[in-house]
Amino acid sequence: MKLYKVAEQFAAWLVAVIVLSLLLVPIVMIVLTSLTPESFPTIPDGDVTLYWYSEMLSNTELMQALVTSFLVATCAAILSGIVGTVAAIGFVRSEISYREELATLMLLPLMISPVITGLAIIQFSSQADLPSGYPTLIIGHSILTLPYVFLIVRSRLVTFDDDLREASRVLGANGLETSLNITLPVISPTVISAMVISFVVSFGEFTATQFLIAPDATTVPVIIYTMLRAGLSPEISALSTLLIAIMVLGALISGAVTRST
Amino acid sequence: MIFRNLPVPTSVRERVTPRHLVAFGLGWLALFFVLPILVLVWQSLGIGTGEPLSAYQQALSGLYLWTIVRSFYYGIATTIVTLALAYAFSYFVVFWTSMKNLFLILVVLPLWIAYIIRYLGIQLFFSPTGPFVDLFGTDFGFLFSTRGVILGMTIAYLPFAILPIYNSMNAIDRDHIHASRVLGAGSLRTVYSVVFPLSLSGIVAAGLIVFILSSGSFLAPAVLGSSENFMIANMIERSYTELFNIELAAALSVIYTIILLALIAVFNSYVNLGEVFENI
Amino acid sequence: MLEITNLTKYYGDHLAVEDLSFSIEEGDFATLLGPSGCGKSTTLRTIAGLIEPTEGTITLRGEDVTNLPPDQRNIGMVFQSSALFPHMTVKENLAYGLKMHGLDDEVDTRVSEYLDLVEMSGYEDHKTTELSGGQQRRVSIARALAYEPDILLLDEPLTGLDRVLREQIRNEIKQIQREINVTTLFVTHDQQEALSLSNQIIVLNNGQKEQEGTPESLYEHPKNRFVAEFVGKSSRFTGQPDDTKPSVIQNGSLTFAVDPESIPDTSPNTDGADVTLYVRPEDVVIDTSSTFQNEFDATVSHIADVGSHSEIELELEDGTPVLVEAERFPDLSVGEQTTVGFDPEDVIVL
Numbered sequence: 001m002k003l004y005k006v007a008e009q010f011a012a013w014l015v016a017v018i019v020l021s022l023l024l025v026p027i028v029m030i031v032l033t034s035l036t037p038e039s040f041p042t043i044p045d046g047d048v049t050l051y052w053y054s055e056m057l058s059n060t061e062l063m064q065a066l067v068t069s070f071l072v073a074t075c076a077a078i079l080s081g082i083v084g085t086v087a088a089i090g091f092v093r094s095e096i097s098y099r100e101e102l103a104t105l106m107l108l109p110l111m112i113s114p115v116i117t118g119l120a121i122i123q124f125s126s127q128a129d130l131p132s133g134y135p136t137l138i139i140g141h142s143i144l145t146l147p148y149v150f151l152i153v154r155s156r157l158v159t160f161d162d163d164l165r166e167a168s169r170v171l172g173a174n175g176l177e178t179s180l181n182i183t184l185p186v187i188s189p190t191v192i193s194a195m196v197i198s199f200v201v202s203f204g205e206f207t208a209t210q211f212l213i214a215p216d217a218t219t220v221p222v223i224i225y226t227m228l229r230a231g232l233s234p235e236i237s238a239l240s241t242l243l244i245a246i247m248v249l250g251a252l253i254s255g256a257v258t259r260s261t
Numbered sequence: 262m263i264f265r266n267l268p269v270p271t272s273v274r275e276r277v278t279p280r281h282l283v284a285f286g287l288g289w290l291a292l293f294f295v296l297p298i299l300v301l302v303w304q305s306l307g308i309g310t311g312e313p314l315s316a317y318q319q320a321l322s323g324l325y326l327w328t329i330v331r332s333f334y335y336g337i338a339t340t341i342v343t344l345a346l347a348y349a350f351s352y353f354v355v356f357w358t359s360m361k362n363l364f365l366i367l368v369v370l371p372l373w374i375a376y377i378i379r380y381l382g383i384q385l386f387f388s389p390t391g392p393f394v395d396l397f398g399t400d401f402g403f404l405f406s407t408r409g410v411i412l413g414m415t416i417a418y419l420p421f422a423i424l425p426i427y428n429s430m431n432a433i434d435r436d437h438i439h440a441s442r443v444l445g446a447g448s449l450r451t452v453y454s455v456v457f458p459l460s461l462s463g464i465v466a467a468g469l470i471v472f473i474l475s476s477g478s479f480l481a482p483a484v485l486g487s488s489e490n491f492m493i494a495n496m497i498e499r500s501y502t503e504l505f506n507i508e509l510a511a512a513l514s515v516i517y518t519i520i521l522l523a524l525i526a527v528f529n530s531y532v533n534l535g536e537v538f539e540n541i
Numbered sequence: 542m543l544e545i546t547n548l549t550k551y552y553g554d555h556l557a558v559e560d561l562s563f564s565i566e567e568g569d570f571a572t573l574l575g576p577s578g579c580g581k582s583t584t585l586r587t588i589a590g591l592i593e594p595t596e597g598t599i600t601l602r603g604e605d606v607t608n609l610p611p612d613q614r615n616i617g618m619v620f621q622s623s624a625l626f627p628h629m630t631v632k633e634n635l636a637y638g639l640k641m642h643g644l645d646d647e648v649d650t651r652v653s654e655y656l657d658l659v660e661m662s663g664y665e666d667h668k669t670t671e672l673s674g675g676q677q678r679r680v681s682i683a684r685a686l687a688y689e690p691d692i693l694l695l696d697e698p699l700t701g702l703d704r705v706l707r708e709q710i711r712n713e714i715k716q717i718q719r720e721i722n723v724t725t726l727f728v729t730h731d732q733q734e735a736l737s738l739s740n741q742i743i744v745l746n747n748g749q750k751e752q753e754g755t756p757e758s759l760y761e762h763p764k765n766r767f768v769a770e771f772v773g774k775s776s777r778f779t780g781q782p783d784d785t786k787p788s789v790i791q792n793g794s795l796t797f798a799v800d801p802e803s804i805p806d807t808s809p810n811t812d813g814a815d816v817t818l819y820v821r822p823e824d825v826v827i828d829t830s831s832t833f834q835n836e837f838d839a840t841v842s843h844i845a846d847v848g849s850h851s852e853i854e855l856e857l858e859d860g861t862p863v864l865v866e867a868e869r870f871p872d873l874s875v876g877e878q879t880t881v882g883f884d885p886e887d888v889i890v891l
Contacts, residue, residue: 041390106290114477123301166586171612177265
């Protein structure tokens with residue numbers, strides 16, 4: 001019995017270590033290989049250098065892609081933040097038939113493979129004479145991130161106290177004043193957190209994005225993929241480490257905003 | 262600051278109802294998502310070209326048919342491996358540790374990091390100059406093979422499986438487990454007859470998500486596989502960017518999506534997908 | 542002041558309020574009393590304008606407000622959950638209603654005046670989430686009153702508070718209402734709150750009005766069994782009227798003497814139908830030294846001291862329980878044989 005217990009405990013810990021290693025080792029690999037003094041991405045044994053970071057910073061194409069990614073992610077987060085919040089408010093408040101089915105429709109961009117979404121949007125955009133590059137990228141990313149905002153804001157609204165709205169109405173505010181003065185401020189941390197998530201998702205999206213880019217508007221993940229095709233290099237690791245830093249920062253901001261309520 | 266006496270005409274204010282907000286959200290989705298998809302479906306039919314539906318003929322034969330089969334085969338394999346690991350891990354976190362939050366943070370953290378970066382990390386780990394080859398002298402055929410693709414997708418989608426399983430397991434009343442133990446059931450038997458049935462909804466949800474995501478994966482075969490491991494997403498991309506055959510790309514998309522939606526519809530009677538994604 | 546006429550509310554097929562009419566005079570403290578699901582909250586929300594009635598009219602100060610939105614009714618309301626805005630301070634919560642009523646110039650004076658009224662002076666800049674349950678109710682009351690509404694609606698505002706706090710805030714509400722003489726409509730399922738606070742009670746059950754009147758009239762002259770059992774405690778007996786002796790109700794071995802005038806006309810006391818008798822606990826005397834017309838042997842089955850008095854439960858020979866309110870710490874023990882007695886005038890016959 002005693003031995004059996006020990007074996008059980010050992011197995012449990014072993015699984016935990018394996019799973020956490022699977023999840024975290026790839027990320028650690030990126031960070032470590034970005035510091036190598038070698039010309040190929042290997043774990044540095046003792047000697048570390050920031051050479052690949054300076055290489056990266058002097059690469060104008062990379063820097064341009066960073067700016068593009070930043071612009072696209074910001075605009076997409078704002079767009080999906082607005083559309084997703086408005087839709088979530090509508091869905092929670094209205095009593096339409098097929099409400100649940102229609103809400104599931106809002107989640108379709110999560111279920112349909114991003115390859116198909118990207119293909120459909122670039123086809124549509126060229127047929128509808130939408131300017132390629134930024135407008136197409138931003139609209140495409142706003143669609144890909146819309147389900148996140150919708151889901152997160154909707155679940156916050158479900159726990160939103162309806163009494164607050166009613167209290168505001170009785171205190172003399174009309175529906176619009178109530179939405180602006182009460183609903184929005186109360187749910188705003190959630191909306192901001194959802195928009196940060198959208199930003200991060202957009203910033204890292206590759207699969208749909210590869211269809212939507214234009215020569216003057218290329219995002220960082222697409223650059224990473226293109227470089228990867230040409231062969232591994234510590235410079236890719238450096239660029240990826242920068243992205244990891246931005247994404248972890250996003251996670252921290254989102255966590256801090258949510259905790260503040 | 263308080264907003265009031267806004268110069269919005271009463272007529273407009275009274276007419277904007279929650280239905281209009283729903284319509285706005287669905288309208289946006291319809292215009293920039295549903296409509297493009299419908300256009301794609303239309304293009305797949307090849308009406309106006311000499312041979313309508315020829316793209317479907319092509320998509321359902323030879324190499325392309327095999328790719329569709331391979332996608333679902335990889336999807337199922339990934340789902341099984343991922344569920345097994347996620348279940349064991351969740352069981353450990355729920356019943357063996359006191360640092361649940363720390364473990365959960367470590368699980369959620371990778372979700373914030375782009376797939377392409379995580380796949381790159383896996384490639385670096387198994388690359389000829391990486392620590393794995395350093396240690397064992399070989400990558401055991403992990404790189405650019407079926408094994409590598411499935412391992413990559415398992416790593417990528419593990420958090421999506423852990424979270425719903427963890428949530429459903431964590432919701433189990435500890436008294437049920439204690440009762441089972443007190444009644445004389447061993448711990449394996451308790452897992453089998455108490456924990457497993459009570460966490461089944463989480464398992465189904467996790468399986469569904471992992472299957473949807475993995476069968477449609479583009480990056481795993483592209484970064485960790487060879488052309489022999491191409492899945493449907495890679496074929497769609499190649500048909501469009503290399504063969505310039507939009508009808509074929511569209512037909513492949515339609516076939517894949519119809520199969521997937523049919524599977525989702527079957528499971529949707531068991532779990533609500535909205536709730537599934539909300540768990541994450 | 543407030544007049545409800547033929548109010549009816551359907552939720553789909555479910556009838557929540559049926560053809561309800563009542564009115565409240567200026568300065569009254571009225572209570573809608575009933576078990577949960579009786580339609581009292583629906584009625585209150587219809588008055589506030591938060592729910593649209595299916596039929597009927599609501600008149601406030603002579604004006605038909607039935608179709609006005611809540612923000613145009615000049616009503617103050619306190620919610621079960623307090624419903625204080627979590628992103629605003631105490632002062633901002635009060636200022637919100639004042640500003641919405643165009644009272645910008647008076648914000649400072651009114652805020653301090655009304656916080657003083659609920660004894661919350663000094664809490665102006667506190668976040669509402671930092672306040673205790675009792676403090677939140679007080680601020681919520683001040684917020685509802687600060688812009689001097691025509692009527693104050695209270696929707697079970699004491700729910701979720703512990704007993705001591707409930708009583709404390711209950712007394713404060715009563716005191717504030719007397720002080721500023723605001724017309725008040727209170728909703729509760731607690732008959733004790735209703736009896737102690739109001740000067741008019743409307744008892745609702747299944748969406749219908751069972752009885753309306755002063756606490757005294759409801760307690761002493763309930764019109765039906767529901768009101769008799771819902772308002773106040775009592776011992777309950779059943780029996781058949783005796784055709785030959787109109788002042789006697791017969792139940793097997795027990796014979797009850799009652800005031801013949803109190804037997805309702807509607808109860809056909811000639812064909813031997815059942816009637817129900819109620820006796821309030823304070824009208825029953827234990828261990829009768831003087832003689833009562835109603836006197837029975839009884840066994841003490843339960844004694845509960847509640848501090849100011851004690852509640853004693855006894856059993857008659859046939860097992861019927863009798864409830865008695867007696868002096869505290871009575872010289873009795875469980876299982877003891879004794880007698881109980883009460884006057885025919887104290888028996889309510891329904």
